[in-house]
Amino acid sequence: MSTTLTNGHVLHPDGSVSRADVRFEQSTGEIEAVGQGLAADRTLSAAGGLVMPGLVNAHTHAAMTLLRGYADDKPLDAWLSEDIWPAESALEPADVRAGTELALLEMIRSGTTAFADMYFHMDEVVAAVERAGLRARLAHGIVTVGKDEEAATADLQEGIDFARRADGEAKGRVQTAISPHSLTTVDESTLREAIQAARELGVPVHLHANETTEEVEPIVEERGVRPLAYGSELGLFDSQDFFAHGVHLDETELELLADRQPSVVHCPASNMKLASGMAPVEALLDAGVPLALGTDGAASNNDLDMFDEMRDAALLGKLAADDASAVPAEAVIEMATAGGARALGLPGGQVTPGAAADLIVVDFEAPRMTPVHDHVSHLVYAAQGSDVRHTIVDGTVLMRDRDVLPLDEQAVRETAQTRAERLADRA
Numbered sequence: 001m002s003t004t005l006t007n008g009h010v011l012h013p014d015g016s017v018s019r020a021d022v023r024f025e026q027s028t029g030e031i032e033a034v035g036q037g038l039a040a041d042r043t044l045s046a047a048g049g050l051v052m053p054g055l056v057n058a059h060t061h062a063a064m065t066l067l068r069g070y071a072d073d074k075p076l077d078a079w080l081s082e083d084i085w086p087a088e089s090a091l092e093p094a095d096v097r098a099g100t101e102l103a104l105l106e107m108i109r110s111g112t113t114a115f116a117d118m119y120f121h122m123d124e125v126v127a128a129v130e131r132a133g134l135r136a137r138l139a140h141g142i143v144t145v146g147k148d149e150e151a152a153t154a155d156l157q158e159g160i161d162f163a164r165r166a167d168g169e170a171k172g173r174v175q176t177a178i179s180p181h182s183l184t185t186v187d188e189s190t191l192r193e194a195i196q197a198a199r200e201l202g203v204p205v206h207l208h209a210n211e212t213t214e215e216v217e218p219i220v221e222e223r224g225v226r227p228l229a230y231g232s233e234l235g236l237f238d239s240q241d242f243f244a245h246g247v248h249l250d251e252t253e254l255e256l257l258a259d260r261q262p263s264v265v266h267c268p269a270s271n272m273k274l275a276s277g278m279a280p281v282e283a284l285l286d287a288g289v290p291l292a293l294g295t296d297g298a299a300s301n302n303d304l305d306m307f308d309e310m311r312d313a314a315l316l317g318k319l320a321a322d323d324a325s326a327v328p329a330e331a332v333i334e335m336a337t338a339g340g341a342r343a344l345g346l347p348g349g350q351v352t353p354g355a356a357a358d359l360i361v362v363d364f365e366a367p368r369m370t371p372v373h374d375h376v377s378h379l380v381y382a383a384q385g386s387d388v389r390h391t392i393v394d395g396t397v398l399m400r401d402r403d404v405l406p407l408d409e410q411a412v413r414e415t416a417q418t419r420a421e422r423l424a425d426r427a
């Protein structure tokens with residue numbers, strides 16, 4: 001079945017905006033045409049709106065929606081060790097299913113069409129993605145710190161087994177990765193084995209790196225090299241790899257990233273909330289390092305709205321560079337769309353014939369969005385997730401006129417509330 005998004009404006013791959021229709025086909029999952037007066041089996045109105053690529057949340061822990069507001073106002077290490085890790089040790093598979101469905105509901109509502117996740121009980125995440133219809137790059141998060149050798153080996157094996165068994169699930173919308181949590185929470189020999197497994201399976205490595213000074217300094221002290229040099233010696237940071245944060249980077253690391261071309265996933269809200277620091281986004285852009293954008297988990301953000309994240313990225317980027325012209329709106333939209341698709345190695349990110357029909361229609365009719373001098377400016381500086389009218393993934397409409405079709409919104413919210421309360425009681 002073909003569908004035309006009619007009477008709207010379109011954000012083109014070169015960043016320009018013009019009046020045009022967009023026709024896509026459900027059976028192929030592709031955009032067929034962008035132009036005037038396109039006939040199709042059915043129409044969806046984009047009048048008063050902008051058709052743009054779906055947003056890509058390139059780093060999150062979806063099921064952490066259950067821990068939204070559970071522990072705030074602490075720095076990363078204390079937050080993880082005093083609150084989050086104890087709660088996560090009580091997680092059951094059904095919690096991950098409930099938290100992920102809540103996350104996917106929030107994503108569809110706010111225009112996210114693809115995401116990268118590393119967490120636990122990942123088969124539940126696959127099942128939720130299958131049902132909700134998004135695209136995802138998924139991995140079991142490997143941690144060895146605090147574990148004996150047998151438990152560490154088992155965790156690595158689960159990471160590898162999951163990457164093998166889930167790749168291609170949900171009609172190819174799910175692809176996998178290998179995810180050692182970070183360079184300090186996974187020991188060296190496990191890191192080496194994890195990276196080797198990723199290369200053999202042909203999947204990317206997705207990890208956290210250079211998030212806080214507390215994480216960087218021990219590596220420099222113990223090994224005499226910067227964290228990214230250490231990771232690079234182990235075989236990390238190929239161009240298909242991606243890592244979250246990159247807040248604390250020195251000149252040598254900027255050069256390494258420019259040379260090796262992994263994607264850096266900027267998570268500005270999480271970095272501000274945990275007071276981790278300000279990533280040098282303008283310097284990364286100037287160096288030609290591939291950039292994407294992520295929310296991180298809902299417990300450190302505290303929402304999964306990529307419009308919020310775009311605004312935060314632009315504002316924090318200017319503050320970090322002490323330059324109002326730094327990290328302009330066009331660059332941020334690129335990070336949240338094509339840059340995210342590139343980081344995840346998934347289709348999408350462009351409104352052009354032959355590209356994946358992963359599309360959203362953003363309303364420009366709210367008082368907050370009036371008048372319209374510049375659509376691109378509004379997307380970054382004025383829009384919110386609630387402005388999204390339609391969400392389409394792989395040619396299938398997941399939200400029509402703000403009605404989320406694959407999920408029962410009330411049931412998802414009620415289950416998440418119940419599971420979150422029980423989890424907090426057990427923790």
Ligand SMILES: CSC[C@H]1O[C@@H](n2cnc3c(O)ncnc32)[C@H](O)[C@@H]1O
Nearest residue numbers: 084118119141142143181208296297
């Ligand atoms: C091993 S699964 C992922 C693991 O990461 C934790 N996490 C959530 N947010 C952050 C962050 O900002 N830095 C590092 N680790 C984070 C999450 O709670 C899981 O335990």
Ligand SMILES: [Zn+2]
Nearest residue numbers: 208244296297
């Ligand atoms: Zn994270």
